[in-house]
Amino acid sequence: MRKWTVLVLAAAFAAPATALAQFRQPVLSPDGRLAVELSLDKGEAAYRATFNGRPILDRSRLGFRFSNAAPLDSGFRVAASQSLDHDESWSQPWGERRQMRDKYHGLILTLAAPDGRQLGVELRVFDDGFGFRYTLPGKPDDQLIVRDEETEFHFAQNYRTWSIPAYREKYSEYEYSRSSLSALQTAQTPLTLEGDGVALAVHEAALVDYSSMNLRMPEENSRMLKADLSPWPNGDRARVHGGQKTPWRVVIVANDAARLADSTIVLNLNEPNRLGDVSWVHPGKYIGIFWAMHTGLLTWEPGERLGATTERTRHYIDWAAAHGIKGVLVEGWNKGWEVPQWWVNGHSRFIFDEAQPAFDMRAISAYARSKGIDLIGHHETGAQVQDYLRQLGPALAYYDRYDVRSIKLGYVGTKLDSIYWPDSQYAVENLQKVVEAAARHHISVFPHEPVKDTGLRRTWPNLLSREGARGQEYNGGSPDTGNAPDHTTILPFTRLLSGPLDYTPGVFHFDYRATRPNNRVPSTLANQLALYVILYSPVQMAVDLPERYDEYPDAFRFIQDVPTDWETSRTLQGRIGEYVMTARQDRSSADWYLGAITNEAARTLSVPLDFLAAGKRYEAQIYADGPGADWRTAPDSVAISRRIVTATDMLELRLAPGGGQAIRFKAL
Numbered sequence: 001m002r003k004w005t006v007l008v009l010a011a012a013f014a015a016p017a018t019a020l021a022q023f024r025q026p027v028l029s030p031d032g033r034l035a036v037e038l039s040l041d042k043g044e045a046a047y048r049a050t051f052n053g054r055p056i057l058d059r060s061r062l063g064f065r066f067s068n069a070a071p072l073d074s075g076f077r078v079a080a081s082q083s084l085d086h087d088e089s090w091s092q093p094w095g096e097r098r099q100m101r102d103k104y105h106g107l108i109l110t111l112a113a114p115d116g117r118q119l120g121v122e123l124r125v126f127d128d129g130f131g132f133r134y135t136l137p138g139k140p141d142d143q144l145i146v147r148d149e150e151t152e153f154h155f156a157q158n159y160r161t162w163s164i165p166a167y168r169e170k171y172s173e174y175e176y177s178r179s180s181l182s183a184l185q186t187a188q189t190p191l192t193l194e195g196d197g198v199a200l201a202v203h204e205a206a207l208v209d210y211s212s213m214n215l216r217m218p219e220e221n222s223r224m225l226k227a228d229l230s231p232w233p234n235g236d237r238a239r240v241h242g243g244q245k246t247p248w249r250v251v252i253v254a255n256d257a258a259r260l261a262d263s264t265i266v267l268n269l270n271e272p273n274r275l276g277d278v279s280w281v282h283p284g285k286y287i288g289i290f291w292a293m294h295t296g297l298l299t300w301e302p303g304e305r306l307g308a309t310t311e312r313t314r315h316y317i318d319w320a321a322a323h324g325i326k327g328v329l330v331e332g333w334n335k336g337w338e339v340p341q342w343w344v345n346g347h348s349r350f351i352f353d354e355a356q357p358a359f360d361m362r363a364i365s366a367y368a369r370s371k372g373i374d375l376i377g378h379h380e381t382g383a384q385v386q387d388y389l390r391q392l393g394p395a396l397a398y399y400d401r402y403d404v405r406s407i408k409l410g411y412v413g414t415k416l417d418s419i420y421w422p423d424s425q426y427a428v429e430n431l432q433k434v435v436e437a438a439a440r441h442h443i444s445v446f447p448h449e450p451v452k453d454t455g456l457r458r459t460w461p462n463l464l465s466r467e468g469a470r471g472q473e474y475n476g477g478s479p480d481t482g483n484a485p486d487h488t489t490i491l492p493f494t495r496l497l498s499g500p501l502d503y504t505p506g507v508f509h510f511d512y513r514a515t516r517p518n519n520r521v522p523s524t525l526a527n528q529l530a531l532y533v534i535l536y537s538p539v540q541m542a543v544d545l546p547e548r549y550d551e552y553p554d555a556f557r558f559i560q561d562v563p564t565d566w567e568t569s570r571t572l573q574g575r576i577g578e579y580v581m582t583a584r585q586d587r588s589s590a591d592w593y594l595g596a597i598t599n600e601a602a603r604t605l606s607v608p609l610d611f612l613a614a615g616k617r618y619e620a621q622i623y624a625d626g627p628g629a630d631w632r633t634a635p636d637s638v639a640i641s642r643r644i645v646t647a648t649d650m651l652e653l654r655l656a657p658g659g660g661q662a663i664r665f666k667a668l
Helices: 257-261 310-323 361-371 386-399 424-439 473-477 487-493 525-534 546-551 553-562
Strands: 005-014 023-028 036-039 044-051 054-061 064-066 078-090 099-112 117-127 129-135 143-149 152-154 160-163 177-180 189-194 198-205 213-214 224-229 238-241 248-254 284-289 327-330 374-380 408-410 444-447 539-541 568-577 579-588 590-599 603-608 620-624 638-645 652-654 660-667
Touching: 023 078, 023 117, 036 117, 036 129, 044 117, 044 248, 054 198, 064 539, 078 117, 099 327, 189 257, 198 257, 198 284, 238 568, 248 257, 257 487, 257 568, 257 579, 284 310, 284 374, 310 327, 310 361, 310 546, 361 374, 374 386, 386 424, 424 444, 487 525, 487 568, 487 579, 487 590, 525 553, 525 579, 525 590, 525 620, 525 660, 546 553, 553 620, 553 660, 568 603, 579 603, 590 603, 590 652, 620 652, 652 660
Parallel strands: 284 327, 284 539, 327 374, 374 408, 408 444
Antiparallel strands: 005 078, 023 036, 036 044, 044 054, 054 152, 064 143, 078 099, 099 117, 117 129, 129 248, 143 238, 152 224, 160 177, 160 189, 189 198, 198 248, 213 224, 568 579, 579 590, 590 660, 603 652, 620 638, 620 660
């Protein structure tokens, strides 16, 4: 690890009377292309930004209003200013790349209000964007209620945006809409914008004890969005204390969408690993008793079609062991699924340390160990957070007893405990309790219906992945017929900017007319293989039924081979909503993998192989769309071929409608 930080005292004053009433300080990124200026003008704090010499954000105000204190948004003077230069290299224990570079220039301002209170503003400017956060006034014993965080994002142009709305019933499980910036009303973050030679995204980092930041347009048909904190039921926006630091407000900046997708700023703005040795955290692939329920073949609830039986789980364990898949997920193993309409808030009562009668946890645990298979636990809370927290200690002890080292969490429901938004401060703080409690048991978690990701996996590496998007399950059982073919070509530039996505790829069977006449998976088989490279997650599910994979053993070979832990990753090409191409190098070998997918339009992409090691030969194992492949008429047509390549070669990838291509470059 290499680390250096330089703090330069730019201005310090002992009393407000001598402090600066006017202030303007630009901070440049290390490469000099991004400039962010913090200013104080007539007592108002603001910032603006340029990229490659062109404005991207005009004057945007900073500040707070409180319910139990005077506002902090005007009358400021600069009491102190410190410049920062920082350069550190650090390693991820697992991730899309091993080596990370945390290099930025920064500025810390202490703003003094007329009544003597002080508001801190810290800015860090990286080559791939900038982040700023506040330090709230007062002492730790001082309780503050935020009525409004006045942070603004006043964009220089009416950019195109890709967004999902805030404050809707399904929270983050919506398809992304493309519109002009001025057409937005509310948006969740990450919000992605593009146009005029720049790609941008607004998000946040290190959200641990505060409300999630959504975005709202305060005036119709404008270019300005402001922070809109997810409220408590009584309207409080955040309940905080003096001296508390807010999450970072982040603007990711790049020349184009492909570079945007490779940003590391969100991780760099989080605190280092607090868990120490995390060798007990294991990335990997898994299968599960899951897809048959979503497609209507089996059920979670007890009855003739119950999925989670001892016999069926043994079969899945046997199949996983025979095919080199390390984990098996079992949903519906515990008591509580028999409650009618458990997904309606207030009607669920799951028990997390008792198996339902058809499932023998003791026998299954012993059998999995004998086969070298990891059981993946499942805790569906039905959005009943307090009920889950009351049972959390016994639930984790139960998994300790049966050697379950990771848990898929579920928070299905419109609001938590019937009244709290699923991205509220209540949700944030209670998920954090679960993550920390699980870590004490050396258990990893990957929540579905979660609070959005803000890079906390750096600090808590047992927080492996999250859903937080319309995943594959919508294709199998959603009444609205599922996702559009372009959905997965949008996710790398939107949702995945926040962190890993447990999308559950790997469908090989596309026709569900017997049980789901209106549903199908809008992709080809080769597209499904490519998703293992495109949609990063350290835990990747092979979602389809084992018997479906048995029908295509040659194609399934790619899922067996593809890693989930990477040495480095590069987004090679991409246009949001049209296509994306990603290459990743295996962390434990010299092999590379490439995935490319398209929307409903067929296209041909050319790719230089200059990401491969110079002077080495590779066997390209190519899984392409086959003759006549089309997501509507021939989704399972796949062509598998091999050829020898080097870094000086170029490949031409032909992608069918809804298609894709997956390639393993095996080092020779």
